[in-house]
Amino acid sequence: MTYTAHLDTFARDHLPPPEQWPELIFELPELQFPERLNCASELLDRWVSEGQGERLCLQGDRGERWTYADLQARANCIAHVLVQDMGLVPGNRVLLRGANTPQMAACWFAVQKAGGIAVATMPMLRGGELSQVIQKAEVSHALCDARLIDELRAAQVQCPTLREIRLFNCSSEEGTDNLEAIAATKPAEFSNVDTAADDCCLIAFTSGTTGKPKGCMHFHRDVMAICRCWPPHVLKPQPDDVFIGSPPLAFTFGLGGLLLFPMTVGASAVLLEKATPDALLPAIAKYRATVCFTAPTSYRVMAPQLPQHDVSSLRKCVSAGEALPAATRALWKDASGIELIDGIGATELLHIFISHEESTAKPGATGKPVPGYRACVLDDEGQVLPPGQIGRLAVKGPTGCRYLADPRQANYVLKGWNLTGDAYLVGDEGYFVYQSRTDDMIISGGYNIAGPEVEAALLLHPAVAECGVVGQADEARGQIVKAFVVLRSGQSANAEMVKTLQDFVKAQLAPYKYPRAIEFTNQLPRTETGKLQRFRLRSDVAVKSS
Ligand code: 3UK
DSSP: OOOOOOSSOHHHHTSOOGGGSOOBOOOSGGGOOOSBOOHHIIIIIHHHHTTOTTSEEEEETTSOEEEHHHHHHHHHHHHHIIIIITOOOTTOEEEEEOSSOHHHHHHHHHHHHTTOEEEEEOTTOOHHHHHHHHHHHTOOEEEEEGGGHHHHHHHHTTOTTOOEEEEESOOTTSOSOSHHHHHTTSOSOOOOOOOBTTSEEEEEEOOOSSSSOOEEEEEHHHHHHHHHHHIIIIIOOOTTOEEEEOSOTTSHHHHIIIIIHHHHTTOEEEEOSOOOHHHHHHHHHHHTOOEEEEOHHHHHHHGGGGGGSOOTTOOEEEEOSSOOOHHHHHHHHHHHSOOOEEEEEOGGGSSEEEEOOGGGOOTTOOBEEOTTOEEEEEOTTSOBOOTTOOEEEEEEBSOOOOBSSOTTHHHHEETTEEEEEEEEEEOGGGOEEEEEEGGGOEEETTEEEOHHHHHHHHHTSTTEEEEEEEEEEETTTEEEEEEEEEEOTTOOOSHHHHHHHHHHHHHHSOGGGSOSEEEEOSOOOBOTTSOBOHHHHHHHHHHHHO
């Protein structure tokens, strides 16, 4: 048996069988990890022991301004509560439920320090969704923002494993057994559990749009691996950077971008409870933020509002979660002067694996494999396709897919490669160009049409604010291309506009790709992470055409 600090071996016991793991590669010198590793020691305690504890670490909506030493002290006190008052044993799963706040971050590090496994959940999840996650990961403990307790209580009824819940961010009337009150009685020193590099430290549930959520198991080593690949090689943050953005900490895009990555260089982050585009712009100005993480749709909404805000502090802007159309890159560049950094990541791989620096951005392309990762495009048999041909994106690197007890593991890994479910091609000079999700490809009259390509074309028209393109069942053609379009204010939704947009697309793309049906709408269905829910547009189409 290899070493583990886990007394509760649930995670190890439910890893996929070895033959279903993706191949892992650790070629870079900075990816040589020791046998024992605790990511909280590396990312948090290190700064304090190196005498840098007074550096600013986290700021919050409610006036919080925590140094690295403050965050360490809070995490240590909470770790004591987990162990002494809540009976946490290394390897137990701890549900974290809250909006992005410094306290939520302290809870995350407390779980790492105590050798637990963090199961962070999106604030918007309802009782039924929470109970799926709790049951699947056999969660025993929960730290929950007081304002979000109702849905957790509703879930608890169906979750016998969930024994211990403590509330944080309580209002002053809410009694003495809340997390902060108990934590305040604990010592500010804690000796971290000496976890193995391959002890599981988080289970991230996919923000999947269909089916039961899948739990992705990641190790302490994986957390450190993502910190050593994309940030130093692509983002290149500096110690005085101020990070800000919208993705929840429960989404690994947010966990990395707003908590882990700033801490790799001793920088700071602003954690906003509400980070809608309308809230993000004034916050960038208020905190003089320098690095922004959000989704393409949020950049589209913010761009026209930029002139009303002082965002002169901004240095770098990162886009992920969804494909970045060339029109959005241009829109943001014109408005802010900043070239977006696009990157594709996935919950299964923890963070970004194909990206580019500002100087090598190529409009319409995601970029090249991040140092530490390899990527290619495969056909259905798993053969590598030559450049220019569309196939399945395949990736390997130091991190990879390990679903918690899930037969769908076999669909994600092929011959050691992680298959992300995206259709890509490798274009000029080795740039990876996104086409669509493999199951979103529209097949019309025998042609394969990628919805996002048609969306990118529509977005170039000045009247279009947002759009979503899906296949609609059609007797003659199998499917036809149907576009849902949100117009900019002042534009009229009429037959003339339909014709204008159709002609506009035909002038840019092969005419067979133009949207034969266009429907104007006020809003598109999106997930909490900014992804367009095409399946909802499709069911909309199905309902209307039946
Ligand atoms: C899509 C993109 C084109 C793509 C994520 C950064 O999105 C993240 O993780 P999810 O598990 O979804 C993964 C899927 O989302 N996607 C994400 N980014 C891009 N498509 N261009 C992009 N730049 O379909 C991918 O397979 O929710 C993103 C970091 C961490 C993440 N977890």
